Amino acid sequence: MRTVAVFLRTWCTVSAFCMAGILPVCGQDEFNPPNPPEPNTLYRVTVEARPAEAGYVSGGGKYEKGAGVYVNTSAASSTFRFVGWQKDGADYSAEMGFSYTVGEEDAHFVALYAYDPTNPSEPSLVLRHRLWLDCTPKEACSFNRESGGKVEEGEWVYLQAYANQGFVFRGWYSEGRKLSDAEGFNFSMPTEDVTVEARYVFAPDNPDEPAGGGQPDVDTGEEGDVNGDKLADVTDAVAIVGAYLGKMPEVPLDKADMNRDGEVDVSDAVEVVNVYIKKN
Numbered sequence: 001m002r003t004v005a006v007f008l009r010t011w012c013t014v015s016a017f018c019m020a021g022i023l024p025v026c027g028q029d030e031f032n033p034p035n036p037p038e039p040n041t042l043y044r045v046t047v048e049a050r051p052a053e054a055g056y057v058s059g060g061g062k063y064e065k066g067a068g069v070y071v072n073t074s075a076a077s078s079t080f081r082f083v084g085w086q087k088d089g090a091d092y093s094a095e096m097g098f099s100y101t102v103g104e105e106d107a108h109f110v111a112l113y114a115y116d117p118t119n120p121s122e123p124s125l126v127l128r129h130r131l132w133l134d135c136t137p138k139e140a141c142s143f144n145r146e147s148g149g150k151v152e153e154g155e156w157v158y159l160q161a162y163a164n165q166g167f168v169f170r171g172w173y174s175e176g177r178k179l180s181d182a183e184g185f186n187f188s189m190p191t192e193d194v195t196v197e198a199r200y201v202f203a204p205d206n207p208d209e210p211a212g213g214g215q216p217d218v219d220t221g222e223e224g225d226v227n228g229d230k231l232a233d234v235t236d237a238v239a240i241v242g243a244y245l246g247k248m249p250e251v252p253l254d255k256a257d258m259n260r261d262g263e264v265d266v267s268d269a270v271e272v273v274n275v276y277i278k279k280n
Contacts, residue, residue, distance in 0.1 A: 041064070041065065042062040043062065043064075043102050043105060043107070044062050044107075045059060045061060045062075045100070045102065045107050045109070046060050046108045046109070047060040047073075047108075047110075047111070048108075048110055048111070049073060049076075049110075049111045050110050050111065050113065054075065054077070054080040054113035055074060055075050055076050055142070056074050056076060056135055056138070056142035056143060057071075057111055058070075058071070058072050058073075058141050058142040058162040058163060059071035059072060059100070059109070059162075059164065063102045064102065065102055065104055066101060066102060067101070068100075069100045069101075069102060070098075070099055070100075071099075071100050071109055072096060072097035072142045072144075072162045073096050073111035073142050074133070074143040074144065074145060074146055074147065075113065075147060076146075077148045078146055078150075079116065079117045079148070080113040080114070080116065081114050081115075082096055082111065082113055083112040083113060083114050085098070085110065085111055085112070087107060088108055092109065097144075097162070126152055127191070128150040128151060129190070129191070130148050130149070130150055130194075131148070131149055131150075131151045131187075131189060131193075131194060132147050132193070132194065132195040132196070133145070133147040133196055133197075134147070134197040134198070135161070135197070135200070136199050136200065137202070140163060140167040140200035141161045141164060141167065141198055141200060142162050143159065143162070143198070144159065144160035144161075144184075152189060155188070156187070156188055156189075157186070157187050157188075158184065158185070158186055158252070159172070159184065159185060159186075159187050160183060160184040161184070161198040162183075163200060165204075166204035167200040167201070167202055168202075169198070170199040170200060171198075171199055172196055173196070173197045174194060179196065185227060186239065223255060224237075224255060224256070224258055224271070224272040224276075225255055226239050226243075226251035226252060226256050227239055232272055232275055233272075233276045234272075234273060237269040237272040240272065241266055243256070243264060244269075256268055258271035
């Protein structure tokens, strides 16, 4: 009888502890679900020009580790001279454009410019005019050349825009007229100063978080496509011959050097024509 009383007293005590939350509920397994998988970590790459009005910059965004990013800057005016890039306060590169592989940390790049107004040039029989480059919106892109540089009348100039992450190209425009749908194209300098505008719209994959895989492909087309229309054909062959003879502007070496001999000449133009014939 005494044993039964001790048992009941012990059972009541344990029950009271369970109800008070001091001991786990009797017979209940411990609930310990696994942690959900961590999402892919994105690292921020920020770019800026200093002073801010001195240049355009591109390459900023959020990327996964190992993503390749092309960071670029171009002067907003010929009165500013590019000095170099700094990364997190330390000198990093003297090139206006460079490739960067994202690591396991955020990175901040600053394009440094110095104010260097152009001295008045001596009168010349060669008529040259200023080619201004504008990006809309301003933070959307940078260019392969400075804005406001002087170009000879009738000279062909290759223009290339480099987009920031989350921006979609909508075309090149001048005085309301669309010039090209390609981010890189050849432009013939008119007989007066001119402004050529690269238009973009902000359209990220995710409105709250930019895509982390890398930048949009800045390649302007297939091999042999030197005029940036995303098609290698006879017009590209003509441009290659014209560049070889010095009658047209230089063409991108990576597109024009079809036989990979390190030079651009008539043989490369022949290769472009052969490729075009085989495809058609």
